[in-house]
Amino acid sequence: MTIRTKLLLFIPLLVVFANIIAYFVFQSGKVVQQSYDEMLGRILLIEQTSESAESNLKLLYAYLLNPRDDKAVQGPTERQLMQLKGRIQEVSDSAAPSFAEEDYVNLLATFLEQKQAAVLDANAQDPQSAFEHYIEAEKTVSYTHEEGQRLVDAELAYYRPIIENIRNKNERMNGLGVALFGMNALMGVLLAIWVSRSITGPVGRLVGLAKRIATGDLNIEPQPRRDDELGVLSDAISQMSTDLSILIEKDKQSLEMRRLVKELELLALQNQINPHFLFNTLNVLSKLAILEGAEKTSDLIVSMSNLLRYSLQKLDKPVTLQEELDHIREYVTIQQARFRDRIRFDLQFDASVLQQQIPALTIQPLIENAFLYGVADMENGAIIALTLSRAGEDVQIVISDNGKGMAEETRLSVLRLEGRAESSSSTGLGMQNVFKRLQLFYGKEGMVEISSNTGQGTAITIRIPVKKESERTDVSVVDRG
Known part of the structure; x- marks a missing residue:
């Protein structure tokens, strides 16, 4: 019984x-x-x-x-x-x-x-x-x-x-x-008396076993066989002791493997190019281009240097819209050198919103997505527009293009943050990564709207609340491509 x-x-x-x-x-x-x-x-x-x-x-x-x-x-x-x-x-x-x-x-x-x-x-x-x-x-x-x-x-x-x-x-x-x-x-x-003898006694023995396990003593001797719930509990504790011994041994092996992997990663990092060496090299190339009379080439090299420096130094910190806008101008300069007159970039902004803080690399990956997947295949007449304005108590950011758009299934998948975000080529940050970081930074959902139809372009609208300096939250990248 x-x-x-x-x-x-x-x-x-x-x-x-x-x-x-x-x-x-x-x-x-x-x-x-x-x-x-x-x-x-x-x-x-x-x-x-x-x-x-x-x-x-x-x-x-x-x-x-x-x-x-x-x-x-x-x-x-x-x-x-x-x-x-x-x-x-x-x-x-x-x-x-x-x-x-x-x-x-x-x-x-x-x-x-x-x-x-x-x-x-x-x-x-x-x-x-x-x-x-x-x-x-x-x-x-x-x-x-x-x-x-x-x-x-x-x-x-x-x-x-x-x-x-x-x-x-x-x-x-x-x-x-x-x-x-x-x-x-x-x-x-x-x-x-019956409860004391048939329940509290065995429970006391089980408590003693649990204390021994808590102190690291896993050598548990077999307990008397019982046919009630306490017997099941006693068997479970004995099995847990055995499993813990096996698990501890596996953890020791796993820790040793991790130590070896960390050593290999350290060696790999030591062999990577120093970012300062890269920036110094780009500066040398820029000055060399000026000496050779290639001023446009020099400007592109400077833009590339600024782009890389912003990505490496600002990625884990909030920035102002002004800083993000300067970064976007550098990026657009590089892309227009590639696409020339095929793509026009329109920028409109309200100067009163430029001190609003946002996670770094929030707008640029969306602009990049419009270049690479929206209008890249258009021979002429392609337009990418960025608008920064106030909308009531919020700041509204709209990125739009007249490119090939996206299917409804893709639009919903991006908004639901389903699957792994597709990363773009230069910064390694995709649309879903941007939306996740916005949710973490502001602590709310439903900030992004996407309006798109196949062949009719795409418009991404982001409404962010005005965030005071005391409410800043550092949010690092959640997904690298």
């Missing part, structure tokens, strides 16, 4: 047993309390009615001595007495046979009639008749007190043996409850 089955069997039995005991004890007490509440409610109602009748009589007497306002004598006090009279008639339907309220209710009705007659005589300036009605009303109130006391005595006499019988039964039930509670406590103690 598994631990779960044992617990699901014994614990619900204890709970049900305890609830049955509590239910019987509660019910026995509830019967006595209900009978007592009903009897006490009727007695209090009679007492309250008698007091209300007395209050009405006092108000009538005061009115007869000084008849000014009959509303005082016929106001809330009289309405209260009438309400109490109605409640007595209601409770009599569920009361014991001893509660014969007819005479009591009739006396109340007679009192109200006598009171009304006294008020009418007083209003008719007949004090003699009014006081005669008052004397009769006073006698009626006295009879009401006597009849109320009789009802109370009859109620107590009727319920005394019933309550006594219920009290005796309740005492027997309480004795039974004590016995049942004792049995329940004994079963609880036995269950606790």
Whole structure:
């Protein structure tokens, strides 16, 4: 039998047993309390009615001595007495046979009639008749007190043996409850002992094994065989110890391999061309071109040098739109030397947005993509346009061309960042790489829109929030081609 089955069997039995005991004890007490509440409610109602009748009589007497306002004598006090009279008639339907309220209710009705007659005589300036009605009303109130006391005595006499019988039964039930509670406590103690021996003991041994493994001791001796969940857990710990030993050995081998690879990478880096040597060489070539009268060649070499220097020095840092724009001008200079008059580059910008910061190499790879994949095959009339402007609280960047465009499937794939981004040739950064870096830099999605149809060109719109200096986030390249 598994631990779960044992617990699901014994614990619900204890709970049900305890609830049955509590239910019987509660019910026995509830019967006595209900009978007592009903009897006490009727007695209090009679007492309250008698007091209300007395209050009405006092108000009538005061009115007869000084008849000014009959509303005082016929106001809330009289309405209260009438309400109490109605409640007595209601409770009599569920009361014991001893509660014969007819005479009591009739006396109340007679009192109200006598009171009304006294008020009418007083209003008719007949004090003699009014006081005669008052004397009769006073006698009626006295009879009401006597009849109320009789009802109370009859109620107590009727319920005394019933309550006594219920009290005796309740005492027997309480004795039974004590016995049942004792049995329940004994079963609880036995269950606790069983749980301690069959669960906590093995769990303690497993905790000891776990501590040994945590300290690096993987030489675990076989544990006693069990058929419950703890047996499965014990087998799992033993297997984990064995697997960890194998894994540690593999990790040692892997670390050794990585060390060798790092040494090879270091040797490879040592053999690479120093970037400063490359820039110095380009500067020498530029000056040599000037000396030979090839000024355009010199300008191209300078542009190439600036392009490489920007890519190497700025790649992991945010830059301003002004810096990115200067870099784009260098790139366009090189491309126009290649394509000449076949491609026209249009630039429009709002000077107020040029200090906005963006990740380095955000716009240039998109311009490069337009050159290489949008308009490269066009013999003439090719246009690539870049527009920087404000759009509400955002800065809007639009790169458009009138080239061959892209299929809808390709457009959606680029926006969803699906697959590996296709890298362009000079910077090694593709469109998807740019979009990923924008998401990381600004911490939001949906910043890029692409409008394109096959044969109708492409327009890429980027809306970036105005980012303050204190909110700068350095984002390095996430995907090199």
